[in-house]
Amino acid sequence: MKKHCLALDLKDDPKLIAEYELHHQNTWPEVQASILESGIEEMEIYRTQNRLFMIMVTRDDFDFSRKAEMDKSNPKVQEWEHLMWSYQKALPLAKPGEKWILMEQIFKLS
Template identity: 25%
Template sequence: MYTKKMSCFYLLLLAVIMGCKQQKTEAPLQERTFVVSIAPGEQKLQEYLDHHQHIWPEVEAGFKRAGYKKITLSRFEHLVVMSIVVPAGADLDRMSKAAESYDKRCAEWNRLMDSYQEGVPGTTPGQKWVEVKPFYSFGK
C-alpha cells in the first residue's frame, strides 16, 4: 500500500542521494613557495611591477585552467617571493605547460617575465625560480 508518508520518505531519500552525487570532493591543497631575483636596475624592477599590475587576462585564465588555486607575489627590493596553492602532489612542470598551452599569450608572458628574472645566490647557472622549504611553523 502506497501512502502519502511513503511518498515523502522516497522524495527525501531521492533528495539525499542527489545531494550526495552533486557534492564534489575537492583534492587536498598544498602551498609551495619560490623565490627569484629581478635583474639589477630600478627601470627593470619598475617594468616588472608594472606588468604585474596589468596581467593579461589569458594568463590568469591559463593559470586557472591548469589547476592553480592561488598565486601570490610579494617582494623586498629585487627579491620576489611567489606563493602558490595547488592540489597536493601536483606536477608543477605539467601545470606550467598546461597553462602555456591555453593561449599563445601565456607562453609569450612567461618569456617576457623570464627576461627580467635572475637566480638568487646559490642557484645553478640558468636556474631562476627556486623552491624554498619551510623550516619552522607556528600554529595548530
C-alpha cells in the first residue's frame, strides 16, 4: 500500500463551499466505483477555509496516468469532474489543466 497526499483550493465563497461539501456527502456511485477500480483503496478529503487536503491509500501498482486515462473514458466521471471544477480553483503553482497537486512528505514520526 502507498499513501498519497494532494492539495487543491476551492473558490473562496461560503455558498459554493457548502454546495461542494454537500456533493461529497452524496458522491455519485459511478464515481466511487471508478475510484475503487483504479486501485485507490481509501480516500479522505479535509478542508480548512477554502484549502482542500486529500489522503489516498492505494495499491502498490496504482498509477496516476492510468487513473487519468480511465477517467477520460468514463462519461460519468467527466460529468462529475466538470461539476466539481465549478467549485474548485487551481493552486497558483498548478500547470494548465492541473487540479489536485501531489504533496511531498517532509516529516514522519514513526
